[in-house]
Amino acid sequence: MAEFPVAIKNLITAFERLPGIGPKSATRLVFYLLNTPQSFIDNLSNSLLRLKKDIKICSVCFSVGDTEVCSICSDNKRNKNVVCVVERAIDVMVIENMGGFKGVYHVLGGAVNPLDHIGPDDLKIVELLQRIRKMVNEVDKKDMEIILATNPTMEGEATALYIKRRIEEIDKEVNISRIGSGLPIGADLEYADQATLSRALDGRRSI
Amino acid sequence: MAEFPVAIKNLITAFERLPGIGPKSATRLVFYLLNTPQSFIDNLSNSLLRLKKDIKICSVCFSVGDTEVCSICSDNKRNKNVVCVVERAIDVMVIENMGGFKGVYHVLGGAVNPLDHIGPDDLKIVELLQRIRKMVNEVDKKDMEIILATNPTMEGEATALYIKRRIEEIDKEVNISRIGSGLPIGADLEYADQATLSRALDGRRSI
Numbered sequence: 001m002a003e004f005p006v007a008i009k010n011l012i013t014a015f016e017r018l019p020g021i022g023p024k025s026a027t028r029l030v031f032y033l034l035n036t037p038q039s040f041i042d043n044l045s046n047s048l049l050r051l052k053k054d055i056k057i058c059s060v061c062f063s064v065g066d067t068e069v070c071s072i073c074s075d076n077k078r079n080k081n082v083v084c085v086v087e088r089a090i091d092v093m094v095i096e097n098m099g100g101f102k103g104v105y106h107v108l109g110g111a112v113n114p115l116d117h118i119g120p121d122d123l124k125i126v127e128l129l130q131r132i133r134k135m136v137n138e139v140d141k142k143d144m145e146i147i148l149a150t151n152p153t154m155e156g157e158a159t160a161l162y163i164k165r166r167i168e169e170i171d172k173e174v175n176i177s178r179i180g181s182g183l184p185i186g187a188d189l190e191y192a193d194q195a196t197l198s199r200a201l202d203g204r205r206s207i
Numbered sequence: 208m209a210e211f212p213v214a215i216k217n218l219i220t221a222f223e224r225l226p227g228i229g230p231k232s233a234t235r236l237v238f239y240l241l242n243t244p245q246s247f248i249d250n251l252s253n254s255l256l257r258l259k260k261d262i263k264i265c266s267v268c269f270s271v272g273d274t275e276v277c278s279i280c281s282d283n284k285r286n287k288n289v290v291c292v293v294e295r296a297i298d299v300m301v302i303e304n305m306g307g308f309k310g311v312y313h314v315l316g317g318a319v320n321p322l323d324h325i326g327p328d329d330l331k332i333v334e335l336l337q338r339i340r341k342m343v344n345e346v347d348k349k350d351m352e353i354i355l356a357t358n359p360t361m362e363g364e365a366t367a368l369y370i371k372r373r374i375e376e377i378d379k380e381v382n383i384s385r386i387g388s389g390l391p392i393g394a395d396l397e398y399a400d401q402a403t404l405s406r407a408l409d410g411r412r413s414i
Contacts, residue, residue, distance in 0.1 A: 007261035031297040045255040054214035090238040
């Protein structure tokens with residue numbers, strides 16, 4: 001059986017390591033690139049190299065941006081007393097694309113996950129508590145809200161619970177909320193899993 | 208609505224131009240890369256840059272390889288009198304991975320496609336006819352076979368027909384064959400399209 005040339009093999013191997021790209025897609029991508037102009041490949045390669053070099057991690061919320069303090073944290077129209085805590089920078093983008101949220105964010109950098117050896121100290125929880133401590137001293141607690149928007153997974157729930165307890169150690173009167181979970185819009189009760197259904201019932205609201 | 212940082216936007220745009228990658232997959236890939244070590248990104252970027260530089264186009268069959276004459280064309284165990292004509296280099300890899308084919312290849316670089324302004328002169332047809340002319344002079348015509356394995360599409364069929372006529376101009380006695388088409392293995396008659404079904408009937412074999 002003939003082997004791919006080394007340059008093709010190397011690129012297929014590199015593509016295969018990306019999420020959602022298997023051996024067949026990787027091969028297809030490489031042979032597609034073989035037929036594109038070199039300028040297109042140069043541009044892709046360059047954008048890759050510049051990715052981490054050009055990006056700044058916001059010193060306030062740890063999201064990604066073009067500046068030292070990101071565009072959301074430096075926007076005077078945003079309500080700095082409402083902090084939405086998320087796992088990853090992409091979650092910020094998702095909520096922003098939805099529109100409507102006028103508060104600010106705090107990116108933890110993941111969720112507590114003992115199997116992957118990720119403990120609370122590996123996340124930006126100390127930094128979040130510092131932000132909250134400062135807010136408690138400076139603003140009216142009634143205006144404050146910490147929205148825990150970690151994923152509704154085992155790890156995300158555990159992280160939310162851990163953060164809730166740590167905030168309560170600072171001040172029991174701080175408003176802490178958790179994003180709603182239940183059936184997604186457009187879903188069918190018949191096909192819902194038990195955990196989601198049970199959560200949807202727990203989270204029922206009077207109408 | 209907040210915008211992605213420039214470096215992220217650029218890379219998403221570059222990924223989106225690849226086949227099978229939409230805006231959501233592109234965004235997912237970029238945020239995945241943000242969490243990978245720089246060495247991984249460097250390697251991917253490097254493999255991309257080296258792709259076209261390290262690859263040689265075989266001077267005999269126009270497939271891709273590591274050397275001036277590819278490993279298949281320089282393999283003495285292959286039957287040089289049986290030439291499988293394909294559209295793209297990836298088709299060579301597909302047939303090689305199947306195993307069993309002991310002839311050599313000729314990569315056209317595409318198929319005749321008037322809508323995309325690709326005529327016979329844009330493909331390696333002249334080079335194929337030169338190879339065949341040389342073979343006709345040197346070997347017994349009974350041992351020769353030209354297998355036209357262009358895709359069973361409008362363009363592939365037209366290309367095969369055009370090449371068949373051009374070969375007949377050289378010598379009417381050269382064996383020319385077309386890869387079989389019909390229902391793929393595992394398919395269901397009920398769901399076959401009419402063109403495929405009609406081709407399957409035309410291509411029926413006595414058993």
